[in-house]
Amino acid sequence: MSDIKRPTTAAAWVEADRLHLLHPQHHPSEQQNPIIWSRGEGATLYDTEGRAYLDGLSGMWNVHLGHGRWELVEAASRQLSTLAFATAYAGATHEPAIRLAERLKKIAPAGIESFFFTTSGSEATDTSIRTARWFWRAQGKPAKTKIIAREWSYHGSTIGAASATGVDEFSEGFGPRLPGFLHIPSxxxxxxxxxxxxxxxxxEAAILREGPETVAAFIAEPVQGGGGGVIVPPDGYFERIREICDSHDVLFIADEVITGFGRTGKWFALEHWGIAPDIVQFAKGITSGYVPLGGIGISARIKDVLDGAESDRRWWHGFTASAHPVACAVALETLRIIDEERLVERAAGQGGALLGRLREALGWHPHVGEVRGLGLLAGVELVADRRTRARFAPEFRIASKLRAELLARGLYTRIVNDTICLAPPLTTTDTDLSRIADIVIDAVETVCRPTKS
Structure with a gap:
């Protein structure tokens, strides 16, 4: 390996990146002049040139505690020094996984009793789908296999999760979605x-059209983030969803990968509507993104069926890194900090203030269709015509223009469906949060140049 030289300049790093690294949703046009991150502190990221950017999306919706939390580093180090890895397959277990499952039981939606751990949200989605199908087959209903999801949903990029995802781009270049997946409007x-x-x-119309005897589950994000651009459902929606699932014997899977662990001002977003799912899936914020971890929680009804299966017809599902002890240890420390620093309540208060500020400054804007959000999860949707709600034509390149203006002012975040998405760390200071709002307001006004009447 002595012939491999470490890059010494930014240009050399970019060239090495271009030659050897594939990025999520890869396209070389986006890697011509990439930001090269070097470190993070609190709600701020720094690149190799020393420039500072407020982290408006908590990394990828996941760095709940901000950057540089040594408590999480130390939790990982302690676990690495005692038990870096051990399998949690049947017949073995370890303390961090047991403790994490016990802790999650105390904060999970009502009725969720038991937990399985993955390494990502995509794996959690596949686990939910397989569990729902296995559950019905174990009860003599093998025809109940269909999964209903929604347009503008995002559930991951594995083949099963992408089939559930309601954004065509995640499937169309790879061939058709797997059979048995259908989507209803958001x-x-x-x-x-x-x-x-x-x-x-x-x-309900979709269930009746397909036949209740063929539908295994409905999967939904409480707030549609990664695919929809922070879509908050109207009142009455999830209450009615729960009634419909109960009426037709369909499992309800709540995808809380983005919304879980305080992001919306509740431990889990479904608490806003008083609704309990049959399966809840999670990832991202459970470790503040410091190490990969995801999973699902299931109701006692589902657990009873799993426990009652014959040995040769068991739930044949698992991953090598399921319940990884280091990830479980970091998750336990993350949840401790969220609880002790009252970050769930903080997200509710700060989120309300952020939303109020954005609505006051941009609510009148002729090119702002809607300012929406829940807790520290907000979106500002830009439109070509506020009256008709028409979107900008692609040639206007609204997203790339907004991104450039945001970066120039020191804010790094994502734009989805012409919607500026905001999900800063739950530890973001009031000063930094105010600065984030200032940057968004200024960038929108610069790109769209309104005339207030």
Missing amino acids: PYPYRFDGDGEAAADLL
């Missing part, structure tokens, strides 16, 4: 012509 208040119950009734 309860997108800004663009859906109807109330929450009307949007939910589309699920």
